[in-house]
Amino acid sequence: MTSDPRPTTVMLETVERTEQPRRERLNRERVFRAAVALADEVGIEGLSMRRLADELGVVPMALYKHVDNKDELLAGMVDVVIGEIDPPASGADWKIVVRGRILSARRSLQRHQWASSVIESRTDPTPTLLAYMDSTIGMFLAGGFSADLTHHALHTIGSRVYGFTQEVLNDSQSVDPAAQALVVQRVASVYPHIAEMVNAVDHDRGSVVGRGCDDQFEFEFALDLLLDGLERLRRKEAGSLAAPTADGVRD
Amino acid sequence: MTSDPRPTTVMLETVERTEQPRRERLNRERVFRAAVALADEVGIEGLSMRRLADELGVVPMALYKHVDNKDELLAGMVDVVIGEIDPPASGADWKIVVRGRILSARRSLQRHQWASSVIESRTDPTPTLLAYMDSTIGMFLAGGFSADLTHHALHTIGSRVYGFTQEVLNDSQSVDPAAQALVVQRVASVYPHIAEMVNAVDHDRGSVVGRGCDDQFEFEFALDLLLDGLERLRRKEAGSLAAPTADGVRD
DNA sequence: ACCTGAACACCGTTCAAGT
DNA sequence: ACCTGAACACCGTTCAAGT
Numbered sequence: 340m341t342s343d344p345r346p347t348t349v350m351l352e353t354v355e356r357t358e359q360p361r362r363e364r365l366n367r368e369r370v371f372r373a374a375v376a377l378a379d380e381v382g383i384e385g386l387s388m389r390r391l392a393d394e395l396g397v398v399p400m401a402l403y404k405h406v407d408n409k410d411e412l413l414a415g416m417v418d419v420v421i422g423e424i425d426p427p428a429s430g431a432d433w434k435i436v437v438r439g440r441i442l443s444a445r446r447s448l449q450r451h452q453w454a455s456s457v458i459e460s461r462t463d464p465t466p467t468l469l470a471y472m473d474s475t476i477g478m479f480l481a482g483g484f485s486a487d488l489t490h491h492a493l494h495t496i497g498s499r500v501y502g503f504t505q506e507v508l509n510d511s512q513s514v515d516p517a518a519q520a521l522v523v524q525r526v527a528s529v530y531p532h533i534a535e536m537v538n539a540v541d542h543d544r545g546s547v548v549g550r551g552c553d554d555q556f557e558f559e560f561a562l563d564l565l566l567d568g569l570e571r572l573r574r575k576e577a578g579s580l581a582a583p584t585a586d587g588v589r590d
Numbered sequence: 591m592t593s594d595p596r597p598t599t600v601m602l603e604t605v606e607r608t609e610q611p612r613r614e615r616l617n618r619e620r621v622f623r624a625a626v627a628l629a630d631e632v633g634i635e636g637l638s639m640r641r642l643a644d645e646l647g648v649v650p651m652a653l654y655k656h657v658d659n660k661d662e663l664l665a666g667m668v669d670v671v672i673g674e675i676d677p678p679a680s681g682a683d684w685k686i687v688v689r690g691r692i693l694s695a696r697r698s699l700q701r702h703q704w705a706s707s708v709i710e711s712r713t714d715p716t717p718t719l720l721a722y723m724d725s726t727i728g729m730f731l732a733g734g735f736s737a738d739l740t741h742h743a744l745h746t747i748g749s750r751v752y753g754f755t756q757e758v759l760n761d762s763q764s765v766d767p768a769a770q771a772l773v774v775q776r777v778a779s780v781y782p783h784i785a786e787m788v789n790a791v792d793h794d795r796g797s798v799v800g801r802g803c804d805d806q807f808e809f810e811f812a813l814d815l816l817l818d819g820l821e822r823l824r825r826k827e828a829g830s831l832a833a834p835t836a837d838g839v840r841d
Numbered sequence: 842a843c844c845t846g847a848a849c850a851c852c853g854t855t856c857a858a859g860t
Numbered sequence: 861a862c863c864t865g866a867a868c869a870c871c872g873t874t875c876a877a878g879t
Binding site: 456459460462463464466469470472473474476477480485486487489490491493494495496497498500501504505507508509526529530531532533535536538539540543552557558560561564565567568569572 | 707710711713714715717720721723724725727728731736737738740741742744745746747748749751752755756758759760777780781782783784786787789790791794803808809811812815816818819820823
Binding site for chain 4: 842843844845846847848849850851852853854855856857858859860
């Protein structure tokens with residue numbers, strides 16, 4: 340930053356470029372960060388190798404010096420997002436620790452709207468993602484879950500461990516409340532159950548029709564239901580381990 | 591089907607084409623079905639407007655007579671899959687009805703591996719999908735859930751309502767068990783918690799390392815944990831509505 | 842009026858020619 | 861040895877020319 344290696348002569352030669360300064364040697368880290376910033380700005384569908392190269396002031400081929408292909412670029416972008424998740428709190432009850440971790444993941448994901456769909460689309464995990472999962476699994480084991488129950492817990496939590504869930508019905512608001520009201524009315528006759536549900540939600544929020552629901556509340560509601568259910572299973576497991584009467588299991 | 595309108599002469603003229611018979615007038619339904627079949631065969635990334643046209647023995651532009659664009663094609667494909675989900679059972683306990691519906695959705699989704707990712711990627715729902723959701727919401731309302739609690743329930747179930755969940759750690763098996771064992775060993779030193787969990791799962795299944803887990807079991811495990819949690823809330827809600835004394839339970 | 846070939850504006854990626 | 865322009869093999873979609 341402070342020690343710019345560019346000689347003044349080069350500065351003068353390149354001063355007419357409208358793009359941001361380049362010359363600074365490209366590296367993987369810079370490529371990934373630029374890709375994240377670009378996706379934040381224009382969305383994941385606007386992210387192309389060509390456009391990213393443009394943004395970095397290099398020719399498209401230059402990128403292939405640092406990443407094998409676009410897939411590797413996406414993997415690196417996910418790592419940047421995962422890297423923004425807070426490290427685990429220590430000491431407290433497993434439920435508090437896991438809950439905090441997941442809500443932190445959610446905050447990271449919300450800073451990068453494209454991230455959930457990219458995480459979904461990826462097949463093999465990067466070391467960064469494996470480390471995140473390892474640490475999360477460790478929270479359950481430290482909390483007294485057996486390895487088996489931990490495994491079930493992971494499947495139960497699903498993508499929530501990364502801080503997102505699949506939207507099942509997009510009940511977000513349109514900008515125009517009048518148009519929205521019309522839609523709701525037309526929907527009501529054909530889909531009466533949907534209408535009843537949506538009306539109740541709107542009524543709760545004491546607003547005009549179609550304000551939509553509080554996503555953060557819903558996320559935490561579902562998360563807590565899950566964690567409570569898992570806590571119940573953990574206790575049951577601990578109980579059956581302590582008393583060797585029935586089909587008790589050890590280690 | 592039985593009344594083929596094609597004259598024999600046309601049949602003879604086109605008999606040398608290696609593709610399946612065309613001539614049969616294209617319509618939306620045929621386009622969607624062909625797209626589903628093609629995606630089943632070659633995967634969603636292999637599905638292009640050009641390739642689909644080829645498969646149907648028409649020029650790419652012909653498709654645009656029946657669908658506005660590729661997005662509409664994908665919407666139609668999702669509708670085909672949703673249409674394969676069994677209609678709801680009637681009469682029984684809400685939990686049995688919802689459970690059966692979701693497991694039927696899961697069977698549909700498994701017949702079309704590409705479907706979950708396409709459902710995820712879609713933004714606005716088709717009438718078919720709205721009808722599916724309306725009927726699902728109806729199951730909760732009929733089961734005694736308030737509209738509000740039904741709304742929370744939907745957010746809790748998430749994409750499971752369509753019969754899928756996001757894989758969080760791909761612990762599926764590689765074909766080569768020796769190579770798999772090597773990977774696991776290398777992983778063990780760096781990600782001890784993952785290793786511990788995977789080992790426990792493998793041990794349970796009484797198999798060589800890396801057989802992976804029983805996805806159907808895990809899906810049902812998580813689903814039942816969710817449904818049990820929701821049943822608990824339903825009872826609490828019913829209790830607080832009926833008996834104003836304590837948090838007593840009815841039904 | 843209907844159909845469709847060619848073209849447009851993009852992709853990710855390869856490769857060989859240039860320095 | 862390094863860098864990069866041009867090209868390849870695709871996309872989805874537009875549009876005007878052909879019948």
